[in-house]
Amino acid sequence: MADLMKDPVMSAQQFAKLAAIIYERSGIHFPENKKYVLESRLGRRLQELEVDDYDQYISFLSVGPYRDDEFQEMFNKITINETSFFRNEPQLDVFEKQFLGRLLESRGTSKRLRLWSAACSTGEEPLTLAMQVHRTLGLRLMDWRVEVLGTDISERALAVAAEGKYADYAVRSTSPLIKQKYFKQDGPYWNVDPAIRQMVHFETLNLKDRLGAKRLGKFDVIFCRNVMIYFDDAMRAQVINMFHDQLADDGALFIGHSESLRGLNVPFEQVNIPQGFVYVKKGHAKEAAPNMTVGGTLPLTPAAGTVPPGSTPRKVA
Ligand SMILES: C[S@@+](CC[C@H](N)C(=O)[O-])C[C@H]1O[C@@H](n2cnc3c(N)ncnc32)[C@H](O)[C@@H]1O
Secondary structure (H helix, E strand, O other): OOOOOOOOOOOHHHHHHHHHHHHHHHOEOOOHHHHHHHHHHHHHHHHHHOOOOHHHHHHHHHOOOOHHHHHHHHHHHHOOOOOOOOOOHHHHHHHHHHHHHHHHHHOOOOOEEEEEEEOOOOOHHHHHHHHHHHHHHHHHHHHOEEEEEEEEOOHHHHHHHHHOEEEHHHHOOOOHHHHHHHEEEEOOEEEEOHHHHOOEEEEEOOOOOHHHHHOOOOEEEEEEOOOHHHEOHHHHHHHHHHHHHHEEEEEEEEEOOOOOOOOOOOOEEEEEEOOEEEEEEOOOHHHHOOOOEEOOOOOOOOOOOOOOOOOOOEEOO
């Protein structure tokens, strides 16, 4: 028989309390006009728990032995896990064609490379980066220690990543050539080549957890795309400062092509490249992006390939 229980109604006060709890725990910001979003995502969770009132749910999240587990269930429900292989390819091309070669050259002695896809959802982004490094290094990969780390707050998303098995939707922007090279078709699924999977590992990490991030060590490149749109400026600045600590001085930070760091007081500057942009540590553009153009201090980052208005580009010697 169909479940006739109706979604409980969330009052304005209950929304305010829940939004504050969620923000405090994860930095995810639900503005007042997104009450209906929270209500529709959590309604199902309350039904599963057979809880018919948000006050009860709020106290479940606030006290008691199961609150940490419930936070995880809640993040599984409220996060948007939209992603795909080779998402926004022009930006990935910037990484591979303009940046990776120089980085490999400078790491020629240690032969060690560490990439981080922070908020990787179901794993398509870090697996894409691994494919890019794999095809760039070719046979030389044998001499290298390449580590690609994918982290996310949602354990449910990471469980999909750990399986390495994807539906058609995940490869919708992947070229037939790449599919042939790095995937094996298995009925309706696409299995990622074990050679790529072994370059990548996954861990749960809340981007609010600065100590947890510190434990991961330093990275040469950090990708953090399409998640900061869910944060407010204070959380964005906190996350960007954390990336600054975890990034090598000559490394690069890639954020979503439609995301903006405008107005944030953070120690990065934008480097414009004909096909896109990348962020490097302030004062390190010479090592991180030789021969590229620095576009002022953290201006707006609009669509890939456009220099933000008001910036005064200068060439890095
Ligand atoms: C839209 S996906 C982006 C995936 C991928 N980076 C991309 O651009 O295709 C956003 C991801 O951010 C994660 N997320 C949201 N808040 C987070 C937080 N505080 N810490 C870590 N991950 C978070 C969500 O679980 C979700 O998987």
